[in-house]
Structures are given as C-alpha cells and as structure tokens.
Amino acid sequence: MRITALSPAALALGLAPGMALADARARVPELPAHPHDRQADAALLAWLADACERYTPMVATKGEAGLILDLTGCGPSFRQKQESRGMEAVLAQESPGFRHDDEAERAIARDLADRLSQQQLTARLAFAATPDTAYALACFAGSNPHDLPVQALALDESVHIALMRAGLRTIGDLAARPRTPLAARFGTELPTMLARLLEEEDVRITPRRKLPPVVAERRFAEPMMTTGPLLGRIAELAGEACDDLRRRGQGGRHFGVALFRVDGHVARLSVETGAPTRTPAAIERLFHERLDALADPLDPGFGYDMLRFAVLHAETLDAKQDGLADRAGDKPDPGPLFDRLAVRFGAESVRRFHPRDHHFPEYAATTRPARAPVPQLAWHRPEPGEPPLRPLTLFDPPQAITVLAEVPDGPPYRFQWKGRQHRVTLAEGPERLAYPWWRHPEGKGPTRDYYRVEDEQGHRFWVFRHGLFGEQDDTPDWYLHGLFA
Amino acid sequence: MGDSLSALLRQSAGIAMDSETRRTAFGAAEVDEWLGGGVRRDGVHEWYAASIEDGACAAAMALLLAERRREERQSILWLRERRGERGAGHPYGPGLVDLGLDPDSIVLLRLGDVTAMLRAAADSVRHGGAASVVLEVHGKAPALDLTASRRLALAAARSDVMVQLVRSDTEPAASVAHSRWRVASAPSVALEANAPGLPAFDLELLRHRGGREGLQCRLEWDRDKGCFQTPLSGGLSAPSVGGTDRADGRRAA
Secondary structure: OEOOOOOHHHHHOOOOOOOEHHHHHHHOOOOOOOOOOHHHHHHHHHHHHHHHOOOOOOEEEEOOOEEEEOOOOOHHHHOOOOOOOOOOOOOEEEEEEOOOOOHHHHHHHHHHHHHHHHOOEEEOOEOOOOHHHHHHHHHOOOOOHHHOEHHHHOOOHHHHHHHHHOOOOEHHHHHOOOHHHHHHHHOOHHHHHHHHHOOOOOOOOOOOOOOOOEEEEEEEEEEEOOOOOHHHHHHHHHHHHHHHHHHHOEEEEEEEEEEEEOOOOEEEEEEEEEEEEOOHHHHHHHHHHHHHHOOOOOOOOOOEEEEEEEEEEEEEOOOOOOOOOOOOOOOOOOHHHHHHHHHHHOHHHEEEEEEOOOOOHHHOEEEEEOOOOOOOOOOOOOOOOOOOOOOOEEEEEEEEEEEEEOOOOOOEEEEEEOOEEEEEEEEEEEEEEOOOHHHOOOOOOOOEEEEEEEEOOOOEEEEEEEOOEOOEOOOOEEEEEEEOO | OHHHHHHHHHHHHHHHHHHHHOEEOOOOHHHHHHHOOOEEOOOEEEEEEOOHHHHHHHHHHHHHHHHHHOOOOOEEEEEEEHHHHHHHOEEOHHHHHHHOOOHHHEEEEEEOOHHHHHHHHHHHHHHOOEEEEEEEEEOOOOOOOHHHHHHHHHHHHHHOOEEEEEEEOOOOOOOOOOEEEEEEEOOOOOOHHHOOOOOEEEEEEEEEOOOOOOOEEEEEEEOOOOEEEOOOOOOOOOOOOOHHHHHHHHHHO
16 A cells, blocks of 8 residues: 555655555554545545636646636736635645736735635645646746756656656756757657747646636625525626627526635536526526525525626527517417426426327327427327327336237227226227337337227227237237327 | 497407406307306316226316317416326327327426425416416325415416316315316217227216306217317217205315
C-alpha cells in the first residue's frame, strides 16, 4: 500500500506521497491512514466546481484536483461585494488556477481563498493569461512560468528525464532555445506544450455545463435565510431574462435557477415548457409548482447569497400582435396547463398517444410524454359501418385464460378469466398475426389467432390463441389481450 | 328606446339559448327528452361500472360523452391511477380511433394516487381549456369525498368544463354529482356470421339533480354519426321510471 496524499502535519514529519505505508508507519507508528476514495475526491471537486460557478459560468475541472475558471469580463458583475460567513469543515486539497490579473479578478481570488479556507481546504491559486500557464503555476506553486521545472510541461516522464539529462531543468532554459531542434530531439509535442506554458498559445477551456444563452443573476448583501422571498426574486430575474429574450426575438423552452448557499452548496431547479415562452408570470408559476413538488424541500442553511436565473434553451419566438381580433370566445390554450402538470407530477405522467408502424398489437401504438415531438404517422382510420376491431384497453402482459374451443382453429366456446366463467355467444375471427420474426433471435415465434368475442352479458373481449396446432408440440395457450367497450 | 328594447330582447334570447346549449345531448331522442336536452355540460357526472368487466364500458361512456361535448381543438384529459393499470389494462390508441375518438386530442395523466388525481383535476378544471376531465378511479376512494366532489363541481361550473368520474369495483358514495349512472355492457346486435356488433351499453340513471331519475335504457354507439342511438334491431327498451331507484338516489346523496 502506498501513500497518495498527506496532511500538512504529516508532511512536516518528513513523510512524502508515494512512500509505502509500512515504511511510513515504521517512522511514525501512530500514523492514522484512510483508504484513498477517488469517487469522494471527484465528488468534492465537482461540488467545488459548482460552487465556483458563482464567479463565472466558465468552470472546468482539470486532472484529479484542478479547477480552471475563465474570469474574462467577470470583474464588473462581482464589484458589488458581499459579506457573509460561517461554515463546516471538509478536508482535501485543491488547486484552482486563475488567469489574467486585474483588480476585480484579484478580489474574486481573495473571496475564493476566503471561502476555501473557511472550508479548511488547502488551495493554490494562480493567475495567468492562458489556462495551461495558470494550471502549471498553481501545480508548482510558482509565480513566473520561466522558473517552473520541466515537469510542468506535463509530457511523458521519459521526455522529462531526457531534458534533465541534457541539463535543461527549467522552462526558462527551454524558452531561450530554438524550437525546431528541440522538436527533433524531444518530440513534436514539446514545442506545443511550451508555447501553451509561455502564454504564446491559448487553448480555451470547455466549461462543465453548456453556456446558457441568457443569464440574469442577483447577489445579496444579506443571505436569504428562508425560501419565502425566493419566488419574488425568481420572478424579478425572469422578468430581466424575458426582456433579453424579447430583444433577441426568442422564447425559452428550458429555464434553470441555481441557488448558491454561503457554504458553497448549490441547489438547482429547472422547468421546461412545451412551447417557447417569454412571459415572466408563466415562468414564475412553473417555478412555484416546482418548489411545491420538491420531494425534500430546499434547505437554506446559512442562507443563499446568490441566485442565477438562466434560460438553458431558447427558440425563435416572433412577436405576436393581439387585441385586434375578437378573442373573447376563445378557450384558453392548454399548453401552459400541460407544462404545469408536467412540472408538478413529472414529465412522464403527462402523456399523449402515438401510432407506430407495426402490425403487432402491443407495438402498434404507444404513449409518450406530452412534450415529445408531434407524431409523423397518422392513425389508421376504420371503415364506415365496421364495429371496433381493437379494444379500448390492452393488458400488458396479456392475461392467461383457460379456454374451451374447437380444434384446430375454432373460436372459444367458453373461457375462464379471474375465476369467472364466460360463455361466448358471438365471435369473430381468427385474425391471424404472424410473429415479427426479425425480433426473435431464432427468427420464429408463435403465430397469434385473435378473436373478438362477446359473452352472454354483453362483455366484449379480445382473446388470442398463442400458436397454431401442429406449429409446436404442446397445445397452444390462450390469452386475454384487451377489453372492448 | 326601440333600440334598447330590441337589445334587451336579443340579450334575453341569448340567455335562453345559453341555457339550451349548456347541456350535452346523447343524440338518442328518448334519453335526451328524459334528461331535458342532455346532461349539464359544466356538471359533474358519475359512471359506475356494474361489474369489474364493465370498467372499460364505463370509461368508454365518459370518453364518448366528452367527445360529443368537445369543440374543435379542445382536448380531453383522462386521469388514471398508475397502480390500477395492471388490473384494468392500458388505454390503447387504435381502440380509441375505432370508437370514433381522436387520440391526438386526448391527454393521458398517469398519477400516483387519488389525492394526486384530485389535485391534477382541480388544476385542469380551473384552467378551463379542456372539454372534459375524466377521472378513472378503481375501488373505494376515501379521498374522493363530498368535499372533493363539491370542489370539483364548483370549479367545473365556473370554468365550463365537464367533470366525469368513472368508478369501478365500488358502491355509489355521497357526492354532489349532477347525474349518476350505472353502466353495464349490453349484448350487441350481431353482424353477419355471428360477429359482435357495435358497442352497446345498458344505462341506469341512478340520480339526476333537478331532473327525473330512474331512466333505464340500452344505447348503441354509432361511430360514423358520432352519436348514441337505441339499437336498430328492435330490441329497443322503452324508457321506464323505476319507483324505488328515486328514493335510493336521494338517500345515497
């Protein structure tokens, strides 16, 4: 067992990561050790990345313990400073990198360092013009890229050793040399990485979340300790975002709210609509439903000190002029109702019927969430004068029944379902449906013979014989597949 | 003066017409005559399945009446309990088409329990965009009490939506429904080669607020005309008044 990470106290005792645990224990017998939990580390890093979204939406994780924040242009929105503190302790080590220096960005760094130290997290912050430089500076706790060791290039270990053997120990040593011979000797990747480290080449980071087209946010000097005023704040921000949408000629389909708690926790809520909208009242109502429908209510803890409203997906919505035609007799549009029901009871609960191109009854139609796209297929219209040939409700799976019927392919004479006997008076069939062989690994399955039958009381059933006589060894089974009106 | 008088006359004619159109007719002359033009289009109506096998029938009655009430581009909301679907089966699109319903106009809500159904129904009725809200409830439902039905009735009248409760596997309970029916499948008129014919229903009017009760009739649904009719084969059952049913209905209310 090897040591992967050590606390500052252990480092002070002269232990180092990479040592065997037995060796370390030989030197410090009372050394407490915990197994390395990669998942917990990754979760903590993701949690921190979420918390860092309070500064910028451009947040990316790097490696096992790195965060990169792109702060370009984020200064002005941060100038309204906030005061609020009081947190619990978590133990780990992270090294977020920063780029570009400017007074406001330094203020962000101070704020971040402050928050991290309150969480008892050790962090090394660094600014640079490009993400790679900032990351390298943070990793090696340097201030000038030229002073960094060649390991900062993050190339193959053999290349690092070769460079050391050639007497090239720092980035500064490399920077002074012509690049072509370096590439010829140490591989073509070296000049590329060198250019990135020296801020000559800028590779943009890919943020963890897609950047929303419209964002409105609010910071609070006093953290919001209850969820009471939350809805009002959301409505204000929705209003701002909707103004923005109107200017763009767009409407939102998917809206999200991120609630940043002072201790770094981020709660997210989102609602979707069936059609693009930019009506703040409608959006507020959906969030109201969303808050009501939460399985475990929001826990404000020490309070929320920032709220971000984002339109996560927007579509074109042209301005409509109303009030000219007489619309008094019009019924309200049901769209918003379905949105609300979907938010409250889950999108899966609100469904519409869709036909499918298949002859087998259970595959011939389906229901999908109401937001799914409108069906392309049309329903098969029945012939005039024909009685219903398909049942109103279908059992899934079909229910087994015991049947007395004429051999080989006569309709049922009587059958038993749920312990009740039904004597058939009227019957039509068989409607023979072949098994869709392409769905079966062996390319065959029992053929079904469907019968519409009516019993003495007038109940109409849809039953089928599962297989033909002679097609298989034993007598075919019978099933009840649906009920007619 | 003359102008205002004629305006007043027009207005009163409008009111008269309004009360006329506030009913949804079945399309079968005898039944509509008995009901005084049909059932209230903004009322609460209950359909009790006579036996477990009649559940599909009761649901079909509610959906067909909703379809008769539906206007262009209006939808029907069909609320079902998720756990009831094992016993009663899933609604089947082609079957709806075969009954003459438009599956594209029906929105199905599959909900966890009766309380959720009542909440969703209250929301949907208040919104007023749907032609009818159909709640299918299996078994006894203590949540569906007098208060709940009164709330639905008030909302329905306010926003002009028909509320229909389809009940199976239970006995009629107290409610403020405008009409209450017992539905059973009726033997259909056989087609050629002894094939089952058009859907037929045996109806019994258990309760009718502000109207006559006790109607018993057999109706057949004609998809092509989009209306109910008395069976063509001459097996016509004349509407008859049941003396005891009336008293029963009162007591149940």
